[in-house]
Amino acid sequence: MELTPAELTVLGLVIERPQHGYDLEQVIEQRGIRQWTDIGFSSIYYLLAKLERRGLLHVPEAPAAPRSRRVLHPTDEGRRVAARTTLALIAEARPHPQPLLVGVANLSLLTHRQYEQALRTRLAQLEARIAAIRAAQHAQGPLPDAAGEVFSYSLKLMDAERQWLATRVQVSRDQQERRQDRLQEDA
Structure with a gap:
């Protein structure tokens, strides 16, 4: 480069x-x-x-x-x-460092509850960031094509991450509910 x-x-x-x-x-x-x-x-x-x-x-x-x-x-x-x-x-499709993946690779250091809370925190931060970027985009008025593409791509990536996070948090919630159901059945 x-x-x-x-x-x-x-x-x-x-x-x-x-x-x-x-x-x-x-x-x-x-x-x-x-x-x-x-x-x-x-x-x-x-x-x-x-x-x-x-x-x-x-x-x-x-x-x-x-x-x-x-x-x-x-x-x-x-x-x-x-x-x-x-x-x-x-x-050129190049890999780029993603600190989230480093954290996920070290899940064994966390409890299930800590991981879920971290995901919820990240999801809330991401939603706030998406809202701020959308507000900045709309405040700009007409943008050069390049700036519009940057906003579009960035928002699509963040939306994909938001969907993944929401799915992970929901899976975690479902797992907890199933565990509670099994405990009640065993009692």
């Missing part, structure tokens, strides 16, 4: 519309980009400087304004590298 996800995100936003670091921060915040990539507020200027040093961004005219107000533009090479990296990320 030629660019990290954070580099590609920043470069892509500048390709979408030339802007300076503060503008980027606003777009990142408005679109909820930190929900799916690691771009801290303090790393925006670092990423911009790195992309500029690599010749992927440039400032057409040297402004008298402070460094934070320099409007960056993509170079032709920046557009080419961004397009290649974008194609690779979309086309």
